[in-house]
Amino acid sequence: MWFRQARGLALLTPEVRHHPEKFARQVVAFADVDQPPVRIPFPSDTVAAIEAKHASDAAIINLWRNVSVSADF
Template sequence: MLNHNQPGDPERFAQRVVAFSDVAQPPVRMPFGSDTVAAIEAKHLSDADIIKRWREPSGSTDF
């Protein structure tokens, strides 16, 4: 949500983006900001739970 209360510092963000221009193999997607990292971590935990709970029926369609 864009409520202008995000924890990120736009100046620091700009510095990091510029710094990435010199990286030999930068990531395709870079999660800038602690809030973004936390959201991705939560999504991965949720996905891991889905896989754990539904692995058998999901994989049961293989030849």
């Protein structure tokens, strides 16, 4: 099967989404970057999944901020 279901998202398998040459060019490009990121997500579906997770976490914080910060001392 050319896709799989993960956490409600249809994700293409690496065989379909992965382009080794493009990935290699991007990794090599980081060799000359000042202060490269510790982690960089590849490919675009990984970026989308991370963005969705961050949006979900932000929504939880917005709903429960008062309870969360009430534990400060």
